[in-house]
Amino acid sequence: MEIRTEQQLNPVADEVSAITAVVRPILVGILYSLKSDVVAEAGGRKGVKLKMLPRLRRPGDGDTGICFEYAAHDAVRRGEASVAERVYDALAFCKVPGEDVGSILFGAEKAGSQQLIDTAADLLTDDSSLLSGSRGRPVKLKKHLTAAAAAFRRKGIVSALPQSISGLWRADLFLGSPSTDYWVGTTVKINPATLQGDRGLRIGVIPASQGKSDKIRKDEKRNLILCPLPYDGSFVETFYLAWEVVTAFLAADAQVPKEVALPRPAARTVARYLADRREFPVLDVVEALDTLAQPELLQTETTAAGVILSGGTSSVVETTSVLAPAPTLF
Template sequence: MKVSVQLQTDDIGDPVRARFAMARPIIRGMLFSTKQTMVEALGGNEKITLEQLARIYKEGSGDYGICFEYAVHDAIRRRDPIVHSLISTVLEDFCNITSGAESILFGAEKSGATHIIQTSANLLTPDSRILVGKAGQPPKLKAHLNKLVRAFRSPKHRETLPQSIRGLWKADLFIGSPERDHWVATTLKINRNQLVGDSGLRIGIYPETVPGESPRKDPSLNLILCPMPYNASFMELFSATFIVIKQLFAANAGIPSPVALPYSADRYVAEQLSARRMYPVVQILEAMEPLAQPGLLVEEERIEADGAPETSTVSVAPIPQTVSGIA
């Protein structure tokens, strides 16, 4: 599988150019998450215009959550100084896993059609253990991956999992240490109240609900709660740009009304996109590259390790470099 991600590599400067940088991966993500039969009927990913995409795109309830999963995953993989440090500390303090955090992504697109297991050849070994918080020898993670995929797809396969990992198919990430070869199943939710514990799940990650919220064990959920620090910089830029694109699409790629986009930077970006609405989306994304803030986001394609259940291309939310102020 080929995964396309955008990595933040510079502080946010000019708000308009920063929005252009952020709009490209958001539009690309909307394109890839749209029902492909509809896209193919309009000529496929290479030919569908922005106006056509605006008319057929329907946001799914899980789109934002999937972006959050990728954001945390890549922040760990890219050693984001805030996220990686926090996750590494939680692993050491609560799970006795030292040597710093790594992440394996396990999940699915909203349609359920494409299942994603993002691994790295040097991360999982036949001896990699999944720590489930129970007495006894921890299960070997790699040996159970295909079973977890089947359990994710089909409820009847969930009952065939060993009792100690019965809920492991609900994991979004496996985080741990390749050096120790120990991993823990992690669930991520945008809303703290949506976290649900299950057999095999150890950590629950969510955006913090109050400033300075600390990791802690929740006995009622049997989860280690790990709130992600929230600073308006990156997430505010992402949310603001997402709103611009949503309002643009609501207007069928026409210019949204001032009441829909009251801020000048948002309106300018929408106007520039609307002026290109009759062009193919992929050409617009290419043309927007020089308009984006230089160095804000760097695109990278990652090739999955052999043995992934299915192949696909997935476009995801941009990944922050650090937490910093928004212009």
Template sequence: MEVISQSEQKRSPSVQKYGMFPSSNLLGAIMKVRREKQLNAVADDVLALTAVVGPILSGVLNALKADVVAEAGGASDVKLKMLPRLYRPGDGDVGICFEYAVHEAMNNGDARVTERIHDAMRFCRIRPNETKSILFGIEKSGAVQLIATAKNILTDESRTLAGKVGQPPKLLRRLNMLAAAFRRPTTRLALPSSIRGLWKADLFVGSLDSQQWVGTSVKINPAQLEGAAGLRIGIVPTRQGVSDKVRLDEHRGLVICPLHHDADFMQIFYEAWRVVQAFMNADAKIPKESILPRPVDREICRILEERREFPVVEVVEAMKVFGQPELMATDVEDVRLEDVKGDTETSVVVAPVSRATR
């Protein structure tokens, strides 16, 4: 259990600068104790890969040209066996799939991603309680991406935090304008200056509890990460020789959130990307052992080949059943500070709880 005392807050520059924790005297008040509990151990390789292959297939499907999808009867009717025949590889495809994978990982409670993003959200003064990701995909480089509906997540009071002085703009009413701003540069001038670059967002990351959201850029190539008015977080893979800490990049105006590689999320993502590439090159069948020598990779392809006659969207849903279940759960408990023993005046308690054992 980690306890942040008021005396420690006064000594911490990051607390003073970003206001992550309150520093007022709270004795006698109600304090919320937030516990994050790991529900399941990190799964074996097959389950871990399965959980990432689904989002990658979604990314490949939505990277198809609009006219090609229309000829096939629409995205919902494209069968898995047709995907290799309709798909034409492009430079930005892995980036699109990376966006989908990060989005799904966060909404599935994958601790390898959520713990890093939670740290970034704290920089933005959002307490990561009931966190969610909204995929804001729009037409990019001739590819069609899904615009995930936000109506069941956002409310009329949902706001996007732009890091500027003043009332944060409401998000729900501006989604259509943001989509239009991507296609028509003249529309961007109609956006408030504080969020004029928000149309560049790939995700909106936020808290269901507070309905505070931040525009998030997701780049597989860290060199392509750019700041813009309204964007607050940049998610990238870690790079050798560059700090892997969640940190503020004052030049870009972004909180940089690197995702780890070795034995972590980025390694699983690249392995899943190679599996999907090999499966597609083998005409939606199990590739030769010389191409995928690992039994784990071929097992994923076997699962896919069995479903090659089904639409891709149905296969992706089926993959969720076999993938890693939700990893994290959050409990919030009210505690009176006057009941806390000792001389330290406590304002925040963070208590990570390991997975329950039998």
């Protein structure tokens, strides 16, 4: 029997800090959703100023979903308790070894996809292995990233991916354990009704639904391990509060919105953080807000057969790991 205990090293921060933490990946998501030619005219993604976002962006139906992917990825990277614990449990359900969790953002469908794919490749090693639900030796993930991106652009038609991971092009993240270097394809959907499974996918990250079970469980129909993220008073609620701040801020032409648009004092405070930095590049603003965001790193101890193995905060790395089930049939 294995007993795993987690201690949050920092107390739950105030609402302003919590919203600020999630505003950061939302801004990044919006930046990367801009069309490449539009961004080029503005000096490239690194040069786009915050005040230019409302002028360059064309709101679309998929914006919320893209930003939710970035927020979930960032929460794993930061070691946010309510998310990191759920991801760890999903990986444990899949019998993935390792005491640390990480997330690699794949993002093949984003406008800045090539940069994201290159970044993902840099974070992987030549030994990084992708586990699927089928029998056989795990494939090396790094060598198949380009094929997965090409398959996405063709919507899976004439895919060069191995049959065991043929649906990898649908992945939004790779979740896994950086210490063991095993990963699993993960799909992230803010609307659970749009969740789709495929051979290259093992975990589905969704918001918890009110009135329904939020347990980590196997979805037999989609052949996915469902990982619902907590809603009330937790991550998903904070995400929507942060989304409200960003959309109201952009609608006000990168200025502090009227009180009727953001009636919560905490939300207006975060909007002022943004307005004060409107003349700076988006990515610089995101980095600057990091010091104001909520720190939620965990210290982990696992007890097995009388031996304590320490994981801890330092093992939750910035990226990008993906968790996957062992390569056996469920």
